[in-house]
Amino acid sequence: MSIDEEKYLKDLDLSKLPHHAPAVLVAIAQTNENKPVTATCPKCFEKLKVEPRGIPPTAWVHFCTCGLCNGTFRGL
Secondary structure, eight states: OOHHHHGGGTTOOOTTSOTTHHHHHHHHHHHHTTOOOOOBOTTTOOBOEEEEETTTTOEEEEEOSSSTTOEEEEOO
């Protein structure tokens, strides 16, 4: 994970989350800032894709090629 990506995770306790959660959180944060997503899946190493839902977004659908990072994140 690059230094630019790590800034999104500063001060977060990720100890009880799945190992792919940091990449998903970075991808969602990059999407919210209208930046290109650089976060990659820890299994297939493909860039994650994120689709915001709602205006303003209240849910995000995230996915990758292998399916490890597939899911929905709600409620920021």
